[in-house]
Amino acid sequence: LQTQTQTELLNTDPLFFLSTLTAAERPVLRSSTADYSILERIGEGGFGKVLKCQNLKNNKTVAVKIIKEAHITNGQCLF
Numbered sequence: 001l002q003t004q005t006q007t008e009l010l011n012t013d014p015l016f017f018l019s020t021l022t023a024a025e026r027p028v029l030r031s032s033t034a035d036y037s038i039l040e041r042i043g044e045g046g047f048g049k050v051l052k053c054q055n056l057k058n059n060k061t062v063a064v065k066i067i068k069e070a071h072i073t074n075g076q077c078l079f
C-alpha cells in the first residue's frame with residue numbers, strides 16, 4: 001500500500017490496528033480474531049474500503065471491508 005493509503009486507514013479505522021511491516025514488507029491488519037497481511041486495495045463501496053488480504057494463520061486469501069467510522073457506534077456496525 002502507498003504510505004498515504006496506510007495513513008488514511010490508520011486515521012479512519014477504529015476497529016483495526018495497522019502494524020509495522022512484516023518480513024515480507026507488507027503491512028499487517030490486526031483484529032481480535034486473526035492477523036492479515038494486506039496484499040492490495042481492491043475496491044470501495046458506500047460503507048468503506050475493501051482490501052485483499054491473506055489470513056496469516058491459515059494462509060487463506062480474503063476480502064476485508066474496512067467500515068467507515070461514520071457507520072460505527074460504540075464499536076458496533078450500524079448495518
Ligand SMILES: Nc1ncnc2c1ncn2[C@@H]1O[C@H](COP(=O)(O)OP(=O)(O)OP(=O)(O)O)[C@@H](O)[C@H]1O
Nearest residue numbers: 042043044045046047048049050051062063064065
Ligand atoms: N469478496 C470480494 N472479492 C473481490 N472483490 C470484492 C469483494 N467484496 C468487494 N469487492 C470489491 O470491492 C468493491 C466494493 O465492495 P462493496 O461491498 O463495498 O461494494 P458495495 O456493495 O457497492 O458497497 P456497500 O455495501 O458498502 O454500499 C466491489 O465493487 C468489488 O470490486
